[in-house]
Amino acid sequence: MTSHPTAPVPERLFDDEREQRWRSRFTAVRMSRPSWARDAPRRTVYVSNATGTFEIHVWDRDSGDHRQVTARRNGTTSAVLPPDGEQVWWFSDTDGDEFGHWVAQPWSAGPGAETMPAVPGAGDGYPAGLEIGRRRSAVGVSTDDGTTLLVHERGSDAPARVVYQHTEDAAVGALSEDETLLAISHSEHGDSRHPSLRVLDLDGGTTVAELHDGPGKGLVPLEFAPVAGDQRLLVGHERRGRDELLIWDPTTGSVTELEIDLPGELVGGFYPDASAVLVAHTYAARTRLFRYTLSDGALTELPTAEGCVGSAEVRDDGTVEYSASSAAEPSRIRALRPDGTDDVLVTPPGERAPGSLPVRDVWTDGPGGRVHALVTVAPAVDGRPAPAVFVLHGGPHAADEDRFDASRATWVDAGFTVVEVNYRGSTGYGSAWRDAIEGRPGLTELADVAAVQDALVAEGAVDPARCAVDGWSWGGYLALLAAGTQPERWAAAVAGVPVADYVAAYADEMEQLRAFDRALFGGSPDELPDLYREASPLTYVDAVRTPVLILAGENDPRCPIRQIDNYLDALAARGDVAYEVSRFDAGHGSLVVSDQLDLIATEVDFVRRALAR
Numbered sequence: 001m002t003s004h005p006t007a008p009v010p011e012r013l014f015d016d017e018r019e020q021r022w023r024s025r026f027t028a029v030r031m032s033r034p035s036w037a038r039d040a041p042r043r044t045v046y047v048s049n050a051t052g053t054f055e056i057h058v059w060d061r062d063s064g065d066h067r068q069v070t071a072r073r074n075g076t077t078s079a080v081l082p083p084d085g086e087q088v089w090w091f092s093d094t095d096g097d098e099f100g101h102w103v104a105q106p107w108s109a110g111p112g113a114e115t116m117p118a119v120p121g122a123g124d125g126y127p128a129g130l131e132i133g134r135r136r137s138a139v140g141v142s143t144d145d146g147t148t149l150l151v152h153e154r155g156s157d158a159p160a161r162v163v164y165q166h167t168e169d170a171a172v173g174a175l176s177e178d179e180t181l182l183a184i185s186h187s188e189h190g191d192s193r194h195p196s197l198r199v200l201d202l203d204g205g206t207t208v209a210e211l212h213d214g215p216g217k218g219l220v221p222l223e224f225a226p227v228a229g230d231q232r233l234l235v236g237h238e239r240r241g242r243d244e245l246l247i248w249d250p251t252t253g254s255v256t257e258l259e260i261d262l263p264g265e266l267v268g269g270f271y272p273d274a275s276a277v278l279v280a281h282t283y284a285a286r287t288r289l290f291r292y293t294l295s296d297g298a299l300t301e302l303p304t305a306e307g308c309v310g311s312a313e314v315r316d317d318g319t320v321e322y323s324a325s326s327a328a329e330p331s332r333i334r335a336l337r338p339d340g341t342d343d344v345l346v347t348p349p350g351e352r353a354p355g356s357l358p359v360r361d362v363w364t365d366g367p368g369g370r371v372h373a374l375v376t377v378a379p380a381v382d383g384r385p386a387p388a389v390f391v392l393h394g395g396p397h398a399a400d401e402d403r404f405d406a407s408r409a410t411w412v413d414a415g416f417t418v419v420e421v422n423y424r425g426s427t428g429y430g431s432a433w434r435d436a437i438e439g440r441p442g443l444t445e446l447a448d449v450a451a452v453q454d455a456l457v458a459e460g461a462v463d464p465a466r467c468a469v470d471g472w473s474w475g476g477y478l479a480l481l482a483a484g485t486q487p488e489r490w491a492a493a494v495a496g497v498p499v500a501d502y503v504a505a506y507a508d509e510m511e512q513l514r515a516f517d518r519a520l521f522g523g524s525p526d527e528l529p530d531l532y533r534e535a536s537p538l539t540y541v542d543a544v545r546t547p548v549l550i551l552a553g554e555n556d557p558r559c560p561i562r563q564i565d566n567y568l569d570a571l572a573a574r575g576d577v578a579y580e581v582s583r584f585d586a587g588h589g590s591l592v593v594s595d596q597l598d599l600i601a602t603e604v605d606f607v608r609r610a611l612a613r
Contacts, residue, residue: 002569007580009598010605018413021354025406026597029348033311033323033333034059037085047077054591056090071111075591082132089118096587097555119152121159126510129172133179140172142512169515173221177228183221192515194218199250209250225274242430272316282428285401308403325404327359356409359402366451368424368436373452374400376418387466388417394473396425407600414604423448442481442535468607472496483548484540492610494603496551497559497588500567502536508560541570547578547610558588
């Protein structure tokens, strides 16, 4: 095995008050919005970094007690409460490899407590959905052989029974209130990026109904009406070229599209009495909340606090609990009550993380239409624009939004203008924009990044000689691809957990991502070798002339380590390009705060040194 130069971790990034400020944004206690047990709503569960690693915690609202549930070396982030709140279910994998099973432990138990399989007989795999009812649970398990969906009669010693199995990707979607119907998403038609819906009768073992909107139009089962006797299912659809909502009753076949006249994209969930839908509306990188009344179609914006909403849910009394933040202000967890008052629901212990600078919106004409970017401008020095780092988001079906990000704030503290580009492939801008990368991923996105860079150079906002490209996951893939296909544009390239050798990545990655890649490219590497070669950073390794930093998780199932080693070996064989690597003992990123500090410090230090050359 070739030895590669290891990137040093700097002891400090700054010699002034900025050192404490940037670190405290990561070390300040953070918590997710607590979710509650349906029949015991005073019991809630959330994720927090209070111990220095992101772990599962519970909050008893009656006593006010907060208590840690898990304590594992590489952290835990997936947990849910059954309706009675008597247990905590969490997903148990090994060192971040995402392969494992759901376990249950008593509500009152703490770290290290004995657990039991939450769904006996389900076996190990990658998670593919979970629904917990009062008497039944449904779980999805993905392996190299495909997807298996199982149902377990809670309280029974009998193993879970298989209700669906297929070689293509599928997932558990929603369980009806009476627990007789299970909605699943599936891709038997071969396109996991645009799934179809099926509703199964769990008592009779038959298919109740199927919903398929045709090629390029996906459907997402969101939630059954939470009212006894009501079998309506809230569904996300894209019949008009963007994410919208409809209500489908699979027992009668009736479909009602919700006519909501808002630009952008929509997702939602039922109010507890199923009389209305809580709608999250995303437009131009901001998300706000609305109430849509089903009886008359009335749409009302909710008077939430300023900022971009992260997540939200309605309690039985009509209170909307939500999280919100902006690029300038860290997240708060708030409660909007039926009387219109809005206040902070819960505050993590300790000092709140320091804020940062706001973003400004930039719209640029690109080769495929208008490209939206968020720019955080660092002060100019001696009349010259600050160096810039183009931070490219992962996904690819995700988007940068006007929400708080400790890494962005660190780059700004370090004197970099940060440019975040919602390239083609991003969500929030319609189906055509999201799907524009089909058949030509990678190079399509980079054409949009180049258009934004050219526009910012033309207006004098960035210095073309001092631009770095950075990203994690799909963003890391794009950064590596940019280093080889746009070498004249970048003074440094930083790639966290990237796809580096697409053919080897396909061979080693989890089956859910292989299905995604087949849908994205139109086939497998064996079927489309030239297309995968064109999209692979390894193809262009001989054209790289900018310094490259790669950060890689040893247990990553999404962008596995072997294909990264192939790329590093190819760089080493050249012998004439500066590169470094930082390996960490985790999966697709780290949940350990000290690791997160080291990784961002390594990134900033590497780019500084590259620019100094």
